[in-house]
Amino acid sequence: AQSVAQPEDxxxxxxxxxxxxxxxxxxSGNPYLFWYVQYPNRGLQFLLKYITGDxxxxxxxxxxAEFNKSQTSFHLKKPSxxxxxxxxYFCAARGAGGFKTIFGAxxxxxxxx
Amino acid sequence: SQTIHQWxxxxxxxxxxxxxxxxxxxxxxxPNLYWYRQAAGxxxxxxxxxxxxxxxxxxxxxxxxxxxxxxxxxxxSSKKLLLSDSGFYLxxxxxxxxGTTDTQYxxxxxxxxxx
Numbered sequence: 001a002q003s004v005a006q007p008e009d010x011x012x013x014x015x016x017x018x019x020x021x022x023x024x025x026x027x028s029g030n031p032y033l034f035w036y037v038q039y040p041n042r043g044l045q046f047l048l049k050y051i052t053g054d055x056x057x058x059x060x061x062x063x064x065a066e067f068n069k070s071q072t073s074f075h076l077k078k079p080s081x082x083x084x085x086x087x088x089y090f091c092a093a094r095g096a097g098g099f100k101t102i103f104g105a106x107x108x109x110x111x112x113x
Numbered sequence: 114s115q116t117i118h119q120w121x122x123x124x125x126x127x128x129x130x131x132x133x134x135x136x137x138x139x140x141x142x143x144p145n146l147y148w149y150r151q152a153a154g155x156x157x158x159x160x161x162x163x164x165x166x167x168x169x170x171x172x173x174x175x176x177x178x179x180x181x182x183x184x185x186x187x188x189x190s191s192k193k194l195l196l197s198d199s200g201f202y203l204x205x206x207x208x209x210x211x212g213t214t215d216t217q218y219x220x221x222x223x224x225x226x227x228x
Contacts, residue, residue, distance in 0.1 A: 032215065043119075088155075104156070
């Protein structure tokens, strides 16, 4: 069965420190991988995606994610966190040739000033 | 550019009442359309998806239904709401054909409270 796991319900980080939000996946075939962010009472906003090529993907708002095929991971990173980065982050995956995108349960990021 | 609209933004309905939530997309044609429900501010549950007018696939058996009367319009309905239908409903679109990167873009959501 296809799945996406976000092992941390919440990540706490101080402003200015680097942040990592973890994601592992299990899909058939080569994966298409996505990160989304959700602010309170809002829809999900697309941050970045991995399709093929360079394992390090750069996205919106200074976020980046690293694809690791051997570990089936796609962790979201940012070198210096901002208080405004506090939100709910979703990892998603789809197998190449598949139709459904599978979403993780979400990780709440809290950045303290 | 493409935009996606949902209304209403919030809705409070009594148990047993009907429901109609609407989603429309602008700036694209023949999109894939999706309805998700998000409970307790966490994970997303895919309810329905549509690849074309009148083509609806249901993911979870329940008392909800979906329709796509026009290319860029997607409606979520219920004849009789249950307490368990409360949640945050999100509409999303992606570009056909499937098998491409299928990035989904989400609407602002509708907060439904069933009392």
